[in-house]
Amino acid sequence: MKNESDxxxxxxxxxxxxxxxxxxxxxxxxxxxNRAALAGGFIIGFVVFLAAFDFLVAPFPPNNxxxxxxxxxxxxxxxxxxxxxxxxxxxxxxxxxxxCRSALYVGxxxxxxxxxxxxxxxxxxxxxxxxxxxxxMRITEIFLVIPFLLILLVFLKVxxxxxPSGVGGLTIVTIxxxxxxxASNARIIRxxxxxxxxxxxxxxxxxxxxxxxxxxxKHIFPNVLHTIIVLTTLMIANAILVEAAVSFLGFGDPxxxxxxxxxxxxxxAVKEAxxxxxxxxxxxxxxxxxxxxxxxxxxxxxxxxxxx
Amino acid sequence: MSMIRYLIRRLLYLIPxxxxxxxxxxxxxxxxxxxxxxxxxxxxxxxxxxxxxxxEYYGLDKPxxxxxxxxxxxxxxxxxxNSYAIRGGIAVTSLIDxxxxxxxxxxxxxxxxSIIIAIPIGIISAKKQYxxxxxxxxxxxxxGTCIPVFYMGIITxxxxxxxxxxxxxxxxxxxxxxxxxxxxxxxxxxxxMVLPTGVLTFALLAPIxxxxxxxxxxxxxxxxxxAARASGLSERSVxxxxxxxxxxxPVVTWVGIYFGSMLAGAPITETVFNWPGVGRLFVEATxxxxxxxIMGITVFITIMTLIAxxxxxxxxxxxxxxxxxx
Numbered sequence: 001m002k003n004e005s006d007x008x009x010x011x012x013x014x015x016x017x018x019x020x021x022x023x024x025x026x027x028x029x030x031x032x033x034n035r036a037a038l039a040g041g042f043i044i045g046f047v048v049f050l051a052a053f054d055f056l057v058a059p060f061p062p063n064n065x066x067x068x069x070x071x072x073x074x075x076x077x078x079x080x081x082x083x084x085x086x087x088x089x090x091x092x093x094x095x096x097x098x099x100c101r102s103a104l105y106v107g108x109x110x111x112x113x114x115x116x117x118x119x120x121x122x123x124x125x126x127x128x129x130x131x132x133x134x135x136x137m138r139i140t141e142i143f144l145v146i147p148f149l150l151i152l153l154v155f156l157k158v159x160x161x162x163x164p165s166g167v168g169g170l171t172i173v174t175i176x177x178x179x180x181x182x183a184s185n186a187r188i189i190r191x192x193x194x195x196x197x198x199x200x201x202x203x204x205x206x207x208x209x210x211x212x213x214x215x216x217x218k219h220i221f222p223n224v225l226h227t228i229i230v231l232t233t234l235m236i237a238n239a240i241l242v243e244a245a246v247s248f249l250g251f252g253d254p255x256x257x258x259x260x261x262x263x264x265x266x267x268x269a270v271k272e273a274x275x276x277x278x279x280x281x282x283x284x285x286x287x288x289x290x291x292x293x294x295x296x297x298x299x300x301x302x303x304x305x306x307x308x
Numbered sequence: 309m310s311m312i313r314y315l316i317r318r319l320l321y322l323i324p325x326x327x328x329x330x331x332x333x334x335x336x337x338x339x340x341x342x343x344x345x346x347x348x349x350x351x352x353x354x355x356x357x358x359x360x361x362x363x364e365y366y367g368l369d370k371p372x373x374x375x376x377x378x379x380x381x382x383x384x385x386x387x388x389x390n391s392y393a394i395r396g397g398i399a400v401t402s403l404i405d406x407x408x409x410x411x412x413x414x415x416x417x418x419x420x421x422s423i424i425i426a427i428p429i430g431i432i433s434a435k436k437q438y439x440x441x442x443x444x445x446x447x448x449x450x451x452g453t454c455i456p457v458f459y460m461g462i463i464t465x466x467x468x469x470x471x472x473x474x475x476x477x478x479x480x481x482x483x484x485x486x487x488x489x490x491x492x493x494x495x496x497x498x499x500x501m502v503l504p505t506g507v508l509t510f511a512l513l514a515p516i517x518x519x520x521x522x523x524x525x526x527x528x529x530x531x532x533x534x535a536a537r538a539s540g541l542s543e544r545s546v547x548x549x550x551x552x553x554x555x556x557x558p559v560v561t562w563v564g565i566y567f568g569s570m571l572a573g574a575p576i577t578e579t580v581f582n583w584p585g586v587g588r589l590f591v592e593a594t595x596x597x598x599x600x601x602i603m604g605i606t607v608f609i610t611i612m613t614l615i616a617x618x619x620x621x622x623x624x625x626x627x628x629x630x631x632x633x634x
Binding site: 142144148149153154155157161237245249251274277278281293 | 333337340456465470569590597609614
């Protein structure tokens with residue numbers, strides 16, 4: 001009897017005991033203890049929830065101007081219009097809720113593009129070195145030095161001018177932001193690759209005859225993944241800020257409902273209607289804060305050099 | 309000697325980069341639309357013949373490469389062309405001369421203030437890591453990096469210009485001379501600068517504080533600081549003389565890189581506060597397809613950025629003798 005329970009408990013836990021705790025388990029344990037990071041995750045979860053169920057949360061349909069017909073344009077916040085209404089008669093609360101989806105779209109979309117480019121450039125430049133590295137790093141430097149916002153504005157102007165109707169809008173803004181913000185991340189990933197490249201296990205893998213592709217994707221990539229995750233989180237926050245700025249300057253997609261667009265319209269009437277700008281701006285700050293807190297938390301949790 | 313050789317090599321690299329950026333923007337502007345069309349669209353009396361003459365007058369009928377070489381040729385002679393839309397075709401160089409100083413006034417003052425305030429705050433925060441003060445400083449700074457500058461601008465305008473009425477909401481001066489503060493141009497300018505400079509300073513403060521703090525924490529852990537303490541130096545001397553010199557290096561890099569993006573980011577602050585600087589000018593020119601002004605400001609800001617990069621590189625060698633310029 002005693003023997004049986006003994007062997008049972010042994011067989012149950014031996015897997016865990018022999019395997020030890022994985023790097024990800026350690027990271028998750030650390031992350032759970034970090035209250036700021038959890039708050040960041042909670043904020044993002046909240047905005048994702050609003051974006052997913054915007055049609056249920058928002059009291060009015062998108063771009064609805066029923067307040068205009070009832071003569072309630074630019075009324076201050078009330079129980080009917082939680083964040084007030086704007087000059088056209090939009091319910092600011094509803095528009096803010098619909099803005100969640102755009103913000104996440106731009107953030108994740110631009111970050112996906114920028115990080116893909118950054119990972120490719122960083123991996124190949126760092127791993128191969130020599131001429132490849134030289135060429136890729138010169139290109140990277142160009143992207144680091146160019147006056148980013150100015151070029152972005154001119155390019156967006158061009159695309160609205162030459163794109164056939166129907167093409168364009170928020171997707172173009174997203175792609176452009178992604179294309180112009182990979183350079184600094186590529187540099188960071190490259191330096192991480194250079195660090196990992198010198199490790200003994202890469203040497204071992206090489207001596208066993210592994211191909212370069214295998215080494216890059218099987219050995220180097222997983223070891224720089226934690227850096228990539230952190231950079232992606234921060235990149236999302238940055239992309240959201242850039243889109244807001246571009247829209248604020250009037251170069252965004254006028255048909256999309258974004259917080260930046262709302263701020264642009266609000267800026268023309270801050271004196272008469274403070275609520276038009278205060279609420280969308282608050283949501284930008286909140287979401288960006290969420291991603292930054294998460295990013296900082298992940299950096300602390302995923303850093304393999306820090307031990308408990 | 310090595311310094312001069314380094315400078316030459318760097319310039320050999322930066323000059324093609326400069327022209328590369330110019331080509332990109334130049335081609336982009338020519339694709340962005342037809343300024344003649346935009347200028348004349350409101351006027352029903354304009355004939356196509358007149359449009360044609362206008363296009364020829366601006367040289368827009370020539371091939372793009374010809375236009376580009378003409379632009380470069382004129383630029384090397386110090387002529388950036390004439391605006392299409394502003395003040396009856398004013399020369400772009402004198403336009404930039406008018407507007408750039410206002411941009412510099414705002415941006416440099418904010419940068420100066422933020423550095424002066426941020427370095428001591430960052431140091432104190434690092435020295436008392438995890439204290440209440442440190443937590444407050446880091447939290448405020450983190451928040452500061454998350455608020456878009458234009459949102460902060462809108463909020464301060466609502467509070468200080470409209471609700472409290474302490475400062476003007478925008479512009480660089482009152483429109484009428486009789487309305488100047490105490491009748492003085494300078495005092496009126498300072499009065500108008502309080503809000504934009506304050507907002508920019510706060511926006512810059514946050515990242516610099518975080519940078520100084522983390523780099524100070526890193527330096528204070530090093531052996532030579534222990535050695536300095538062990539040899540009986542005062543805490544003040546250890547921190548401000550020995551540690552700061554190394555902790556400041558990342559800040560120099562940041563300011564150097566930032567200087568470029570600061571000028572390129574000027575459109576945002578200047579639009580919120582209606583500040584007549586090159587940034588707002590650029591936004592207007594892009595909307596109106598005012599090609600010479602777009603190109604002129606691009607030339608100006610790119611040169612400034614590249615010089616800032618060069619100066620940053622040279623500063624390294626001065627601050628950190630371990631770094632050799634090669």
